[in-house]
Amino acid sequence: MNRSRLAKSYKSVLPYFLSLIISLPAFSQVTAPTAPSGTAPTSNGAQGNTQSGPRGNTGTTGGNTQSGAGNPQGTTQPGGNQQGGNQQSGNPQQGNDGQGGDKGKTAANQTAEGGDQSKVNTNTSTKLTPEEQAKEAFRQKIYGYSIFADKNLGLIPDLQIVTPTTYVVGPGDELKIYLYNYAESTYETIVNKDGFISIPRVGNVMVAGRTIEEIKKILIDKFAKFVPGMIGTGGEGARTKLMVTLGEVRSVKVFVTGEVVNPGTYTVSSLSSAFNALYQAGGPNEIGSFREVRVVRQGKVVSKLDIYDYLVNGKIDGDIRVQENDNVVVGYYLKRTEIAGMVKRPGIYELTPEEKLGDVLRYAGGFSDKAYRARLKIQRITSKERKILDVPEEQYDSFEMATGDSINVETVLDRFENIVTVEGAVMRPGEYSLDNSPTLKKLIENAQGMREDAFVGRLNVLRTREDLTIQTIPINFTDVLNGVTPDLVLTRLDQIVVPSRFEMAETAFVSVEGEVNNTKVGENEGKFPYTTDMTLEDVLVQAGGLKESAYTSEIEVVRRKRNSVAGAANAQISEVYKFNVNRDLSLNAKATNFVLFPFDQVIVRKSPNYVEQQTVFVEGEVLVTGPYTIVNKNDKISDIIKRAGGLTELAYPEGATLLRRTIVKNLDEPVDYTEVQQTEKQIKKGALTGDLPNVKEEKIGIVLKNILKNPGSFEDLVVQEGDIIRIPKRLETVQVTGSVLYPTTVKYGKGMNFSDYISQSGGFTVQSLRKSSYIKYPNGNIDRTRRFLFFNVYPKVQPGSEIFVPTRNAPALNTQQSIQTATTLLSSIMGLIVTVLAFRSLK
Secondary structure: OHHHHHHHHHHHHHHHHHHHHHHOHHHOOOOOOOOOOOOOOOOHHHOOOEOEOHHHOEOOOOOOEOOOOOOOEEEEEHHHEEEEEOOOOOOHHHOOOOOOOOHHHOOOOOEEEOOOHHHOOOOOOOOOOHHHHHHHHHHHHEOOHHHHHOOOOOOOOOOOOOOOOOOEOOOOOEEEEEEEEOOOEEEEEEOOOOOEEEEOOOEEEEOOOOEHHHHHHHHHHHHOOOOOOOOOOOOOOOOEEEEEEEOOOOEEEEEEEEOEOOOEEEEEEOOOEHHHHHHHOOOEOOOEEEEEEEEEEOOEEEEEEOHHHHHHHOOOOOOOEOOOOOEEEEEEOOOEEEEEEOEOOOEEEEOOOOOEHHHHHHHOOOEOOOEOOOEEEEEEEOOOOEEEEEEEHHHOOOOEOOOOOEEEEOEOOOOOOOEEEEEEOEOOOEEEEOOOOOEHHHHHHHOOOEOOOEOOOOEEEEEEOOOOOEEEEEEOHHHHHOOOOOOOEOOOOOEEEEOEOOOOOOOOEEEEEEOEOOOEEOOEEOEEEOOOOOEHHHHHHHOOOEOOOEOOOOEEEEEEOOOOOOOOOOOOOEEEEEEOEOOOOOEOHHHHOOEOOOOOEEEEOEOOOOOOOOEEEEEEOEOOOEEEEOOOOOOEHHHHHHHOOOEOOOEOHHHOEEEEEEEOOOOOOOOOHHHHHHHHHHHHOOOOHHHOOOEEEEEEEOOHHHHHHOOOOOOOOEOOOOOEEEEOEOOOEEEEEEOEOOOEEEEOOOOOOHHHHHHHOOOEOOOEOHHHOEEEOOOOOEEEOEEEOOEEEOOOOOOOOEEEEOEOOOOOOOHHHHHHHHHHHHHHHHHHHHHHHHHHHHO
C-alpha cells in the first residue's frame, strides 16, 4: 500500500518538474527527435506548467492552468476543450460534479504510432526544397490550413474540465467518489481490465461502458444500504450526498487516415475529440477535404465533421469524443475555388455541392471597402482551355461554381460619377455633388455664395467632353442672376472658375527709396502694398521712419503720367511733387491732404550737409595701432601717423604701404544701395577684402620717410575712408624668383648689388631675359633694369625687396621646321634599331 501511494505521488509530481526543466533557457531550443518508423514523438497535448492551488487543486494541461474554488462552469470548445471559470477541486462541498483530486497524474501523453510526427510536434524550422516551399505556399492559401499548421494553438483536450456526465468509463480510468454533508468519506479507485471497480464494504461494481451519471445512481443505491443519511435514487431529502469525478483518464488508440499531412495511429486521451486527433495528424493536406471529416467506429460512420462550421459559424456539432480504435478519415476535396483581389480574406475555399458564388464571398469575409461589386469576372477551366464568365451582382447567390474556378475582385474606378468643382472667389471652393447642384446658380448657392472680390462679369465653365477634350464656356453671372441669361445646366466633371478682381489687376504698391530705416518687405524691396487713401505719412511710417541722414526739406513723390501724348518727343511721362517733412513725420497742411496713387515713388535723399564718421586704420610699427577717425577732409598720411604716436624703433619706413579699398559698381546693373551701405559699414569696421563682395583692393606705394620729413608735400597723400596704413618691422632678406637656377631668399647685406643676389641664387638660366629683370620694393614700388650702351644697369636692392627674372619665350616652329624635327627624330630611331639588330647578328 505504501509503495502504491509512493508511485502515485511520483506520478503526480513528475509532470510539474518536467515542465520546469523544459521551460529553462537551455532546453527552450531543443529540437524534438524524429520518430522512428512506426512511432512518433510525444505530442504537445500534455505540456504546460502545473500550478498547484489550495485544497489540492492542480493544473496539468493546455498551458498554465490553475484550479481554484468556485463555480464549475465552462464553454466547450472544438476537440472537447472546455474553458471553465474557477473549477472546484478537492473539496466536494463547494462544487457540483467537479473534477477533483490531483490532476497532475491525469496528463496522459498523446503519441502517434506510424507517420512522421516530428513535423507536427516540433517548432524546429528546417530548410525546405524549392518544391516543398511551393507546396507550403500553396497550402497557406487554403482556408483552414493555418489552424492546423500553427502549433501554438494547443488544440488538445483540457483535462482540467468539469467531469462530463455523459463520459463513458472504461478500463484504466480513475474514479474519485466523495461522500459529504452528514457523512464524509473519499474513495479513489481504478477501473480494472474487466471493467470493475472495488470499494470497501460495497464490493465490486461493473462500470465499464457506463456513463458517469449512470455510475453515480448505482453507487447511491449501494451506499444507501449502510451510510447514514443517504437515501436511494428513488428517495428524496438525503442528508448525505455523493459525487463521482474522474481522476486520471485512460488513453485510447485512434487512426487518422486519408488525405492528412501525417496519417497514422495515435494514442490520445479518452477526452479527445475527432478535431483533436485531426490536429495531431497535421490536418488535411493540400488535396484533403475540410468539409467532410468522417469518424468511423466499428465499420460504421458515426459522425461527420465540417471544419468550416467551426471556422465560420463556431459550430462543433459533429466533433464527438473518440473511442478505442476509432478511425478519423479525411477524403479528397470535391469542389474548390480561389478568390483574389479586393476581398477581406483572399484564398482558396472548398465548397459543398449546393454552395454558390455568394457563399465564396461570405467565406472570404465579403468585399473590401474599395471593391468593384457590380460584376465579377470568373476564370473557368474547361476540358480544352480557359474561359471568362461575367457574373452580375444579382446572380451572386444563384451562380453555380465549378472546381478550379478563379475569381478576381477588382477595385472601383478612380473617378466620380457625380462630381462638379468650383474654384476661386467663392466662400467654400471644392467638390460638390451634381445631384444636389444640378445648375450653376445652385452650385454657387451651395458654395455659400461668392466673395466680395468676385468678378461676376465672366465666369469660366471648363467642361470635359466625351473625347476628354476641354471646352470653355464663358458665363456672365450677373445676367444669370437677373434672368437675362438662362441658368446653365451642369454635367459631370464640370469645373467652374470664379476669378477675383485682384487676380485680374496688377498688384498696386508704393515704392520708397533713399534714407529710410526699412525698405525690406518680403521679396519686394522698397515696395509697400497700396491701400485706399494712403498718405505720404502712412508710407513713411511703414518704411520705418526717416534716417538721421535724410534731407527732410525736400522729399519727392514721383507719379506716373497716365494721359501723356503718345509719340511726342517732349511728352511728359511723370509728375513730381515736393514736400517738407519734419523729423516726427508731421506734415504741413498741403502734404497732409496729399493722397498717394498706386505706383507712386517716394524718394528721400541724403542731406548735403550730412557726413558720417570716416575711419582709417594703422597697423604695424607705430606707437598706438588701431582705427583713427578722419577729422577733416584734408587729413593726410602724416597727420594719421602723428596721431598714432609716430614710428617705433623697429619700424622700417621704406616698407610702408597704403592699402586702399573701393567699391566696384557694374554700370550695366542697377545699383543696390542697401548692399552698398552694408559694404561701407564693413569697410569701416576693417573687414578683410576677401570677405566683402564688389570691393577692389589696391596697394599704393608710398615713401614714408619723405612724407614724415616733409609733411604736406605732394607725396603725403590725403587719406580716404577704409584706408589701411601698414608699417612693417625692419626687413633683413631679399627674395629672388623667376628664371634663376635656384630661386631662394637671401639675407640682405650692405654693399651687395643686384648681380650678387642673382649669383647667390645660382645665376641666370639659358632662358633668362636679363634685360627685363625688375625689383619690387617693400612699399609696393617697382624698378626695372635699364640699358646703357651695351650694358644692363640693374636697380638698387633694399631690404625686403623681391627680384624677379622673366623667362624668354621660345619661338613657335613653322610647318617646315616641324617636319625637319620629326624627320631627324625618326632617322635617329631607325639608326638605333639597325645598330641593335647588327649587334644581335654578331652574337
